[in-house]
Amino acid sequence: MNPVISVNGLRKSYGKLDVLKGVDFDVARGSIFALLGSNGAGKTTVVRILSTLLKPDDGSATVNGYDVVKQPAQVRGAISLTGQFAAVDEILTGRENLILLGKLRRVKNPQRVADDLLARFSLTEASGRRVGTYSGGMRRRLDIAMSLIGDPPVIFLDEPTTGLDPEARIEVWNEIQKLAGGGTTVLLTTQYLEEAEKLADRIAILHEGTIIVSGTLADLRKLLPPAKVEYVERQPTLEEVFLSVVGKQA
Numbered sequence: 001m002n003p004v005i006s007v008n009g010l011r012k013s014y015g016k017l018d019v020l021k022g023v024d025f026d027v028a029r030g031s032i033f034a035l036l037g038s039n040g041a042g043k044t045t046v047v048r049i050l051s052t053l054l055k056p057d058d059g060s061a062t063v064n065g066y067d068v069v070k071q072p073a074q075v076r077g078a079i080s081l082t083g084q085f086a087a088v089d090e091i092l093t094g095r096e097n098l099i100l101l102g103k104l105r106r107v108k109n110p111q112r113v114a115d116d117l118l119a120r121f122s123l124t125e126a127s128g129r130r131v132g133t134y135s136g137g138m139r140r141r142l143d144i145a146m147s148l149i150g151d152p153p154v155i156f157l158d159e160p161t162t163g164l165d166p167e168a169r170i171e172v173w174n175e176i177q178k179l180a181g182g183g184t185t186v187l188l189t190t191q192y193l194e195e196a197e198k199l200a201d202r203i204a205i206l207h208e209g210t211i212i213v214s215g216t217l218a219d220l221r222k223l224l225p226p227a228k229v230e231y232v233e234r235q236p237t238l239e240e241v242f243l244s245v246v247g248k249q250a
Helices: 043-050 072-078 094-104 110-120 136-147 166-181 193-199 217-221 238-245
Strands: 005-014 017-027 032-036 058-063 079-082 154-158 185-190 202-207 210-215
Touching: 005 043, 017 032, 017 043, 017 058, 017 202, 017 210, 032 043, 032 166, 032 193, 043 058, 043 154, 043 185, 072 079, 079 136, 094 110, 094 136, 110 136, 136 154, 136 166, 166 185, 166 193, 185 193, 202 217, 210 217
Parallel strands: 032 185, 032 202, 079 154, 154 185
Antiparallel strands: 005 017, 005 058, 202 210
């Protein structure tokens, strides 16, 4: 099958700073693809180009069969973008946020669409509260719910768990896995190794503007020597202790 996202030789510079130096990767339909890299590696620049917010200096990219430079309107109609910070109106209630966006996107019966998404993301009980009272995890879940209005086949999540506590992070992980399970293609950028390991079907490591390695987690593990069997005493991590105490599991 043809990839739903295809990137070939993508380059972008800001003055003398080369941010992308020839990036190549493909993303299969209905999969979760993680673009892993440290701060400044170029992850957000890739997402901005794929979402038509930025033009590349060289190379090509297609999303859902549309060229990001030559067919930007068609690309925008096929995608949704969730940035590093939840783009929600804190004065409105959760339901009002969804209805407003539904009307802007001209979906049929935005009230019903809002109620369906609130139920799907376990926000029905909080739907009448102002978003300013929501926790970080609830805001992020609402943000992702808003991105699904109109049923876009492709969703870009740019570091979706930045600044979230362990419980909220797991809530977001669960929703991302549900998205892919429903057939949505997800491109996820992250600097958290655990996040990529937990979620991604395929992982690409972006370093200093180039993809230095990509593949499944099993593929990447083969790059290192085979594991040795050793018996050691393993102490629980602080995160495991926290989640156990509050009754959550990773």
